[in-house]
Amino acid sequence: MHSFLWLAQRASAALLALCVVVHLATMVYAVRGGLSAAEILARTQGSLAWLAFYSVFVLAIVVHVPIGLRAVLHEWLKWRGASRDMFLLLFAAVIAWAGMRAVLGVFL
């Protein structure tokens, strides 16, 4: 189980490294190019490519962050066991919801 969590965290980290670079490059391009909000929305709305990319980004975060937080809670607050894991599942659900809400916000 722990070995599996570790693998999931490594894999999601690799994905995140890629996603963050693409995301930052896009941001720099959008800001430097002086794109307005309307222009940005015009590019993202209905774009399946952007929908797929940002969905993967959110998914990687949803996998990566709670596993890291799991160790932080153990080591800093001595919180472990089922109650912590329930909290982490809930936490994962909240970031999945918030993340996908943002992604759909610019897609729809």
Added chain:
Amino acid sequence: MMQVKVWRGGANGSFQAFEVPRHASQTVLDVVTHIQRVLDPTLAYRFACRVGMCGSCAMTVNGVARWTCRTHIDKAVKNENEITIEPLRNLPVIRDLVTDMREFFDKWAKARGSFQGSRTRHDDFALISSENGNRKEVNKGIECIGCAVCYSACDVVAARPDYLGPAALNRAWTLVKDERDSMAMERLRAVAGDAGCHSCHTHMSCTERCPKGISPTAGIAGLKREIARAVLKGAL
């Protein structure tokens, strides 16, 4: 003369100050020995070989875990009037500079730190070339003297008292890479998980401090890799 503060008592003890004469090429162990032989015979400390082989003399010198028999005062302290000598961290203090190392060695056993061969006395010797890649990995970690300097320097041990720690995991790694050993899977199972290699933060204090120049961090990374491989193959 040097001003030396030495830890006295158990966990709730305090520092006692001593004045110790300065000599050329003086080691920290020389200083402690002078105190015990000349100034206060009740001081408790441990040593045996005095040449960096037995691993029994480790202490915390000015906040840093060190093998005291091979640590010159020149190297360990900047100001000779500010020397503090304490027992190793992350281990229960018995008295003065002596720690209880049972937990440290029990963890070697938990990490399956003993060799398990598959041959009998009727079989021939296992021939392993010194050029063999696995053997070269073993050689990098095999010179451990069990001093617990790395264990004392590891923050994860402080945060999770059940963490096996760098020395036990390094030992497990040298056995996983030993082609004569027949218990690799059991050992990988023993060192996987929250108390094992997956809790290592890779911050390398152990590697920085190991007096034998071993990198437990590299061994732990190797264990993670082997475990990942075994998990993906469905063997773990």
